[in-house]
Amino acid sequence: MVDAEPEVVPAVESTADAIAAMEIRGAATIADAAAAALATQAEGSPAETPAAFRRGLRAAARTLYETRPTAVSLPNALRYVLRGADGDTVGELRASTIDRAESFRRDLEHARETLGGIGANRLRDGDVVLTHCHSTDALACVEAALEDGKALEAIVKETRPRKQGHITAAQLREWGVPVTLIVDGAARRYLDAADHVLVGADSIAADGSVINKIGTSGLAVTARERGVPVMVAAQTIKLHPDTLTGHTVAIETRDEREVLSDEERASIRSSDAPDGSAGEPGSEDGLTVENPAFDVTPPRYVDAIVTERGQFPPESIVTLMRELFGDTTDEPWAE
Numbered sequence: 370m371v372d373a374e375p376e377v378v379p380a381v382e383s384t385a386d387a388i389a390a391m392e393i394r395g396a397a398t399i400a401d402a403a404a405a406a407l408a409t410q411a412e413g414s415p416a417e418t419p420a421a422f423r424r425g426l427r428a429a430a431r432t433l434y435e436t437r438p439t440a441v442s443l444p445n446a447l448r449y450v451l452r453g454a455d456g457d458t459v460g461e462l463r464a465s466t467i468d469r470a471e472s473f474r475r476d477l478e479h480a481r482e483t484l485g486g487i488g489a490n491r492l493r494d495g496d497v498v499l500t501h502c503h504s505t506d507a508l509a510c511v512e513a514a515l516e517d518g519k520a521l522e523a524i525v526k527e528t529r530p531r532k533q534g535h536i537t538a539a540q541l542r543e544w545g546v547p548v549t550l551i552v553d554g555a556a557r558r559y560l561d562a563a564d565h566v567l568v569g570a571d572s573i574a575a576d577g578s579v580i581n582k583i584g585t586s587g588l589a590v591t592a593r594e595r596g597v598p599v600m601v602a603a604q605t606i607k608l609h610p611d612t613l614t615g616h617t618v619a620i621e622t623r624d625e626r627e628v629l630s631d632e633e634r635a636s637i638r639s640s641d642a643p644d645g646s647a648g649e650p651g652s653e654d655g656l657t658v659e660n661p662a663f664d665v666t667p668p669r670y671v672d673a674i675v676t677e678r679g680q681f682p683p684e685s686i687v688t689l690m691r692e693l694f695g696d697t698t699d700e701p702w703a704e
C-alpha cells in the first residue's frame with residue numbers, strides 16, 4: 370500500500386505564502402509565524418496515528434522551510450518545535466507540539482526585551498542612530514533607551530527595493546523619535562551626523578559575519594571609514610549553526626520586478642538598440658536585473674553583536690553558538 374500524502378492544514382500553506390511574499394517578514398517575525406503555523410498544524414491535523422501526525426508535522430515544517438532561505442531563525446524555530454513533539458498518542462503529540470510552539474514564541478518575546486535592555490546601554494542621551502531596513506531587534510534597543518528616558522534621533526535609510534525603512538520610520542515616529550529619511554545612496558553623507566549604525570541580522574555566521582539586508586556591508590565599511598561604530602542587534606535564534614561546520618549561508622535572490630517593473634523595463638528598452646534586442650518584456654533584451662536580498666558584512670566591520678545573552682565582539686560569537694547549538698544540525702523535517 371502506498372502512503373497518502375501527509376496532510377498540511379490550509380493555514381500552514383497560507384502562512385508559507387505570506388512569508389514567501391514578504392507579507393510576513395523580518396527574521397524574528399518569520400520565526401514566530403512559523404512556530405504559530407506548526408501549532409495550527411498540530412491543532413488541525415486529521416491524523417489518526419502518531420506516525421501520520423509526525424508525517425504531517427514534518428510536511429508542514431518543510432512547506433515553511435522552503436519559503437525563504439537566508440534567515441536562519443526560520444529553521445531554528447522549526448527545529449525547536451519539532452524536537453518538542455513528544456508522546457505516544459495523537460493527543461499527547463498534539464498537546465506537546467502546541468506547548469512547545471507557545472514556549473518558543475514566549476521566549477522570542479522575552480529575548481527581544483532582554484536584548485533591547487542590553488543594547489540600550491550602548492545608546493546615550495542625545496545620540497543619533499542610523500538604521501538600515503527594519504529590524505524588531507534593532508528597534509527594541511531604541512525602545513528600551515527611550516524607556517530609560519534617553520532622547521534619541523534617527524537617520525533612516527529607505528532600503529531599496531522594498532523600502533522597509535518606511536516601516537522603521539513609522540515605528541520611530543510613533544515613539545516620538547525625530548526621523549530623517551534618506552535614500553540609500555546618501556548614507557555616507559549622513560554618517561558624520563550619526564553616533565551609531567544600528568542594524569539587525571537575518572543570520573550570523575560562526576566567524577562573526579553578519580548576513581543582513583542588502584546594503585548593510587557597504588554601510589558598515591563606510592561607517593568604519595568615518596569612525597562610526599556598527600551595532601548589530603540579533604537574538605540568538607539568528608545564530609546559524611550550519612556555519613560551525615563550514616557551510617555558507619544561502620543568499621536569497623528575489624524577483625527582478627521588485628527592482629524594475631515591466632513598465633519601467635519597457636521604458637528603458639530602445640527600439641534603436643544596434644543589436645535589435647527590443648522584443649517583448651521578459652525576452653532577451655540585453656538588460657539584466659539582479660536582486661539579491663542580503664549581503665555579508667565581515668566581522669572586522671562590526672563593533673558589537675547584541676543578543677539576549679549579552680553583547681559580543683563578532684569574533685567571539687562562535688563560543689555562544691557552540692554552547693547553544695552544539696556541532697550537530699539535523700533537519701527533523703526531512704522525509
Ligand SMILES: O=P(O)(O)OC[C@H]1O[C@H](OP(=O)(O)O)[C@H](O)[C@@H]1O
Nearest residue numbers: 394395396397504505506569570582
Ligand atoms: O528579526 P528582525 O530584527 O525583526 O529582522 C531582522 C532582519 O530581517 C529583515 O529581512 P527581511 O525584510 O525579512 O528580508 C532585515 O534584513 C532585518 O534586518
